[in-house]
Amino acid sequence: MNKANIMSKFNAMSLQAKGSVLVFVAGILLVLTGFAVAAIDVGRVFIVRNEMQNVADAAALAGANCLDRQSLAGSTTECTSATSTTLNWDRASAKATDELGRNTADNRAISTTDSGHQIDVGYWNLLTKSPSGGTLSKTFTPLTNDDKPAVRVTITKDVGKNNGPITMLTRWMFGGSDVPMTAKAVAVISSPGSVVPGALIPVAINQCMFDQYWDSVKGQPVLFKSGDVDPYGLSKLGQPWEVRIGSSYHYPSCESGQWTSFQQNANDVPTVRDLIANGNPTALNITDNTWIQPGTKDSLYNSLSSQYPTPPGADVTVVVVNQPSGWSTNTQTPIVGFAGFHIDDIQGGSGKYIQGHFIQGAISSGSSGVGPYYGTYTPPRLAQ
Structure with missing residues (x-):
């Protein structure tokens, strides 16, 4: 084999090796990009979940604060510091709803008009950690010291609900689906021990x-x-x-x-x-x-x-x-x-x-x- 043929084969092998390296590097970059995008998605899911839970907690606490308070005259949502002679279920519900509308999750306002939110009021059993009598009801007659007045808030991000679901970047790259999410919170007023x-x-x-x-x-x-x-x-x-x-x-x-x-x-x-x-x-x-x-x-x-x-x-x-x-x-x-x-x-x-x-x-x-x-x-x- 003459020198020219040897150099020709060497150059061909070199080009083939370079092509393999490029393919390998491209594959590695694709994998690394996938991991980075997945990490972004996972981090975003955790952030939005915490945001939604904080919103639900704040709304439930705000509503529960009005359970034993009088309604503020001229307002449809606020209560006063004066105590009420009866539990103010309606104002507690209105206050919780109003608090929802003041907060955001995933950089978007929480809706108080679509089906992505639900406010329930009634008695909650602190021992069983469930609605007293099986259903959260304000007409329930408390049976034990553990049955307490409560406000329950549920918010959901899904199709047609609170601008949901959460859009996943990985869906654009690898297929799959976006992520719906729900957060719940129950706040009570309890008699002290x-x-x-x-x-x-x-x-x-x-x-x-x-x-x-x-x-x-x-x-x-x-x-x-x-x-x-x-x-x-x-x-x-x-x-x-x-x-x-x-x-x-x-x-x-x-x-x-x-x-x-x-x-x-x-x-x-x-x-x-x-x-x-x-x-x-x-x-x-x-x-x-x-x-x-x-x-x-x-x-x-x-x-x-x-x-x-x-x-x-x-x-x-x-x-x-x-x-x-x-x-x-x-x-x-x-x-x-x-x-x-x-x-x-x-x-x-x-x-x-x-x-x-x-x-x-x-x-x-x-x-x-x-x-x-x-x-x-x-x-x-x-x-x-």
């Missing part, structure tokens, strides 16, 4: 008082009706009973209250006066003991009046204890609940009473857990 320091005034109420003036089935105060006899002549037709809470030395056991020093045994006026000003010094839970102190301590009514001038009075939270056979003072007794009470008047001197009515929907900031409902709620929280 524990309260933070400073949440309570140092007054304990006997549980049997609630048997008379609290409707546990409806979860609201008993209303004064025609034919009822009010010994004080203060209650108004269709409104919660106006009651007076005074020392068991002056009032029947089930219509009385005693000063409590919580978890410190201190039967003196200065200590209780400090508790009036600052509330419970430590966190308290249901089943914790609280000290029931003896005596009327007349001057403390004036101290309480200075703290909560009337009018207008104030919404407060008190501990509930169960002493069915009458008050046992200078002793400890377990806490069975935390109750909401509105103070309308306070009298020392010859009166020695705290006058007011039980309320529905008082919020105890910082409280948590689950307990029997006596008109006090924890701030809205996510249950799912």
Whole structure:
């Protein structure tokens, strides 16, 4: 073989090798590009999923915040800070819907007009983490302490829903389909099983008082009706009973209250006066003991009046204890609940009473857990 033939074959082999390398490099680039595009798609799916979940969470919490609030006059979506005498289901739903429309996912606004959103209200069971009675319904009658008012928000990105589904770059390269996505959130308002320091005034109420003036089935105060006899002549037709809470030395056991020093045994006026000003010094839970102190301590009514001038009075939270056979003072007794009470008047001197009515929907900031409902709620929280 002459030199010319050898060089010709070498050049042909070189060109073939170069062509193989180019094909190999092109294949590698295609694979790497596929991995990069897939990584972009996966990252985008996670980002959009988190965005949608955040939107659902925010809408559910916003709606739940209105469950126990009055509707703002002149608005179709807002609620006020004032408590409502009944659960405000319609305004909670409207507020959740409005909150959806204020947010975006995948750089696009969440629609409040297409079928990509659903707002449901009703009772949610915290123990089973499912709708009470099987279906989220506002007409459900709570059976246990775990059945709580709730707002459920569902948002979906799919064909014709919230500009969905999520477009995949890999579909353009390798085929396949775009990705639909759904996010759900449930927010509840719950009656507290524990309260933070400073949440309570140092007054304990006997549980049997609630048997008379609290409707546990409806979860609201008993209303004064025609034919009822009010010994004080203060209650108004269709409104919660106006009651007076005074020392068991002056009032029947089930219509009385005693000063409590919580978890410190201190039967003196200065200590209780400090508790009036600052509330419970430590966190308290249901089943914790609280000290029931003896005596009327007349001057403390004036101290309480200075703290909560009337009018207008104030919404407060008190501990509930169960002493069915009458008050046992200078002793400890377990806490069975935390109750909401509105103070309308306070009298020392010859009166020695705290006058007011039980309320529905008082919020105890910082409280948590689950307990029997006596008109006090924890701030809205996510249950799912």
